Amino acid sequence: MSVPTPDRPFYRAHVFVCTNVRPPGHKRGCCAEKGAERLRNYMKVRARELGLADTRINLAGCLDRCELGPCLVVYPDGIWYRYGNEADIDEILERHLVEGAPVERLMLHPDQMPPDA
């Protein structure tokens, strides 16, 4: 690269939680219908309670992995998760964001496609 890149990220952990809404019955489904907004709000509150510095829990538009959702991605690590409930969110926060150890059982891998793709 021809210009210097930052030596550290602005956020140590920048989480994007898909909260995209599609009409009921859409064949791809959407994260919103699986509780994404509620669980994103939960994650934001819990991150604050845990005192996580330099961490932000953002909402995002469609991340285009709808069939595998509800999903979120943690940058700059580039690690994706499918979560289902508050316990999953707690595990991602406490294991990945606090301890730095990704939660393998919830991870979506780069080559992971929908079951019927």
Next chain:
Amino acid sequence: MSVPTPDRPFYRAHVFVCTNVRPPGHKRGCCAEKGAERLRNYMKVRARELGLADTRINLAGCLDRCELGPCLVVYPDGIWYRYGNEADIDEILERHLVEGAPVERLMLHPDQMPPDA
């Protein structure tokens, strides 16, 4: 880390454009009032026209650098930009996302704070 992390990101370039809306007159301002939604849509269309593979131009909630906005961040690089118009978006797409060379004149650095902070 105790578990393997992905050897490649799901998206080669994952761009998050803040499109947060605040009430008119809010002291922090917001990206929406500076044309963020229009320019995010422009960026999405132009990225497609450029045939950028493995790239996604997402909208995002408040990235909390409001006073410096309108802003966007490119992950996994972790490079932030303040853009103002279509020409800035073109330059970010063509220089950073196509050629891999960040656009220094538009970059927001990690220690960059609002002028009156």
